[in-house]
Amino acid sequence: MTIDPRIVSPLLVWYRRYGRPLPWREEATPYHVWISEIMLQQTRIEAALPYYRRFLDAFPTVRALAEAEEGHLLKLWEGLGYYSRARNLKRAAETVMRDHGGELPRSVEALRRLPGIGDYTAGAIASIAYGLPAPAVDGNVLRVLSRLTADERDVLREGVKREAAAALQEIYPTAPEDAAAMTEALMELGEVVCIPNGTPQCAACPLRELCEGHRRGVAALLPTRVKKTARVTEERTVLLLFYGDKVALSRRPEEGLLAGMWEFPSRTGRLTEEALRATLSEEALIPEAIAVGPRGKHVFSHREWQLSTYLVTLAAPPEGYVMVGGEELSRDYALPSAFRIPLEAVRERLGFL
Ligand code: SF4
Incomplete structure (x- = not known):
C-alpha cells in the first residue's frame, strides 16, 4: 500500500475546522487519551461520553486508577462490556505507578508493553498526547486507507493492518501538533465522512480529489472483509x-x-x-x-x-x-x-x- 503524501495538508486543514470538540480532545493528556481510546474500542462516542465523565470523576489520575477497588471499577464499566478492558486499565495503571513514576511512557514500544495496550492505542497516545509521528490504525482508519488507495485486499488478513500503518508512517507529519492532529483527523474522517456500513460522504470529503476508491467508483464496496468464524x-x-x-x-x-x-x-x-x-x-x-x-x-x-x-x-x-x-x-x-x-x-x- 502506498499513500499519497498530498493528503496530509487538506486533512489537517479540514480537521482543524470541522473536528468535533470532544472532552478528551480538549484536554489531551496521556491519561485522558488512553482512557478514551480504550473505551472507544467497542463503543460509539455518544454512548461512551457519560462513561468517560463518570470514570474520570471517580479516577482522575493514574494513581487513583491503580488504587481502584475492582468492584467499583467494574461497576463504572457496567454496560460497556468487554470487562477485560477495565481490568487491564487497572493493571496497566499499577505498572505505570511502579515502573514509570506515575507517567505513561513516551515511546510506542514502552506503551505497547502495558497490559491492554496494542499497536493502535500506543500509536494514539504517542501521537495525540506526546506529538510523536506514530500512526494509529484501527478498523476505522483502515477503512479510510483501503478506500483512499482502492486496496481490495481482505483487511482482516494478517499483516494488512501492519502494512497500512507502515505506509502511513512514511507520510506522517513530524511537527508535534500536526502529528497529533493527523491521528485525530483520520479517525474523525472515518467516523463522520468516510463512514462504515453505507455510502461514504465523498462530496463532503477533503480528500476526494486524491481518493482512488472514489475515482474508480469502488469506495462503497471497500473495505473487503472475509469473515472466517461463524457465530x-x-x-x-x-x-x-x-x-x-x-x-x-x-x-x-x-x-x-x-x-x-x-x-x-x-x-x-x-x-x-x-x-x-x-x-x-x-x-x-x-x-x-x-x-x-x-x-x-x-x-x-x-x-x-x-x-x-x-x-x-x-x-x-x-x-x-x-x-x-x-x-x-x-x-x-x-x-x-x-x-x-x-x-x-x-x-x-x-x-x-
Ligand atoms: S473520497 Fe470518499 S471514499 Fe475517499 S476518503 Fe473521502 S469519503 Fe472516503
Missing part, C-alpha cells in the same frame, strides 16, 4: 432464585467468557419445567413457586446466547450463592449486559430502579 448459538436457561426479597448471584469462572463476573445462575440448554425441577432437586433447592420469565438473546462477538428465564421462589435460602436485595444489586454488583433481560425481570419482582 456459535447457544441456548441458556437463567435461574432467578428468589428467597424473601433477595435474589441469588454466583460468580463466573476466572477463565473464559465474562471471566470472574457476577451473574444470575444459568444452565446450558433450554430447560423444560421438568428438567428445571430436576436441576433444583440436584442442588437440594425446594421451589415454592415457579414462573416462566422473559426470553431474549444476547450477541457477543463470536457467540450468541438464546436466553430463557425461570423465576423460582425458594422455600429456604440456597447454599453456595450470594443473596442480594434490589438496592444492593443495582449499587454494588456489575452484571454483564448479557443478563439485561433477566435483570429486568428481577427489577420488576423486587421493585427497584
